[in-house]
Amino acid sequence: MAQNATSGYASYCNYGYEATYGSAASGTRVFGSGQKITITRKNNMERLYGLGSRNATTAVAKKYEGSVTVEFNLANASWFRAILGTVESAAAGAAYDHTYSEANTLQSFSIVNGTEMGTLDEVSVLLGCKANTATITASVGEIVKCRIEAMYKTETLATSSVVAQVAEDFDTYTFAQGSLQLPSGSTIGDVQSVELTINNNLEMLWGLGSRLATAGVEKAREYNLRMTVAFENTATLLHKFLGATGAPLGTSTPAAQATCLLTFTNGLTDASERSITITLANVYLDTETLPKDVNELTKEDVEGWALSGTSVVWTNATTSDEGDP
Numbered sequence: 001m002a003q004n005a006t007s008g009y010a011s012y013c014n015y016g017y018e019a020t021y022g023s024a025a026s027g028t029r030v031f032g033s034g035q036k037i038t039i040t041r042k043n044n045m046e047r048l049y050g051l052g053s054r055n056a057t058t059a060v061a062k063k064y065e066g067s068v069t070v071e072f073n074l075a076n077a078s079w080f081r082a083i084l085g086t087v088e089s090a091a092a093g094a095a096y097d098h099t100y101s102e103a104n105t106l107q108s109f110s111i112v113n114g115t116e117m118g119t120l121d122e123v124s125v126l127l128g129c130k131a132n133t134a135t136i137t138a139s140v141g142e143i144v145k146c147r148i149e150a151m152y153k154t155e156t157l158a159t160s161s162v163v164a165q166v167a168e169d170f171d172t173y174t175f176a177q178g179s180l181q182l183p184s185g186s187t188i189g190d191v192q193s194v195e196l197t198i199n200n201n202l203e204m205l206w207g208l209g210s211r212l213a214t215a216g217v218e219k220a221r222e223y224n225l226r227m228t229v230a231f232e233n234t235a236t237l238l239h240k241f242l243g244a245t246g247a248p249l250g251t252s253t254p255a256a257q258a259t260c261l262l263t264f265t266n267g268l269t270d271a272s273e274r275s276i277t278i279t280l281a282n283v284y285l286d287t288e289t290l291p292k293d294v295n296e297l298t299k300e301d302v303e304g305w306a307l308s309g310t311s312v313v314w315t316n317a318t319t320s321d322e323g324d325p
Helices: 080-084 238-242
Strands: 011-017 033-042 045-048 058-061 065-073 085-092 095-102 109-115 122-139 145-152 154-158 178-181 191-199 203-205 215-217 222-230 257-265 275-289 299-316
Touching: 011 033, 033 109, 065 122, 080 085, 080 095, 080 122, 080 145, 080 299, 122 257, 178 191, 222 275, 238 275
Parallel strands: none
Antiparallel strands: 011 109, 033 065, 045 058, 065 145, 085 095, 095 299, 109 122, 122 145, 122 154, 122 191, 178 257, 191 222, 203 215, 222 299, 257 275, 275 299
16 A cells, blocks of 8 residues: 555544553543644754864753644533543433532543554554643634643554544534523623633653653643623623722722533433533633724623632433543
């Protein structure tokens, strides 16, 4: 078989959760529909100079660094285990709730990816992946989009045994299936866009004796929220931002919004229900922008953050979170 240059149609990207950090897991899961993957590798080479010449005499490789970005359309919620840490599954009437919660230690995963190129293929397994950030973006007229940025320990590379792309079994969500409540029970109307970013502030750890990382260390966790809303009244967001109805509070901090719910649902019930509900706690609004232009729809832009993420609940008809190890 001839060797061929090719495009992404001949590639695949699957993943699986590891039982031990850096130990390969089977790629039985898919992040979502319409996946794109970008892998960045660094040898951290350093030129060595010495007396007697202006040119470098050699080079040496320092720590090996690997990072990966996966972009996809929101369909399933199994990947929340990588960004939050734990999941529990339980019956919920005729359906099942899979509840993802915060953990101090993140679940590592392997990404199995490659490209069919003819006689010699590219088959790469990224080991010891840990999710640093995850971003969900929902905008009017768009499919709900997700982006995960992760760091990994090492990888294996082969030229055969290409596998198939795991199929996405769940329908892809669009903006029309989303809603935003701030606080819980108070639905914000005419949301033009909303973006939620979860940041684990990971730092990879290296030690003497190997170029490869030994661990990914979780530091402060952040939940950042931004939204654009058609401006219809001052009570929806501006009063919450100011902390009062008539003017900004002069000596105290505006109260936190107790909860924020970002929900995506197919609108059905019982065993036919497919929904993802993200609940944030203690939301503070930090910046507000209100441009007014005769040629534009008046929109209010607000950014803030939550102190914690209460849970992500994925409801569907499957008994487990796609087969936890």
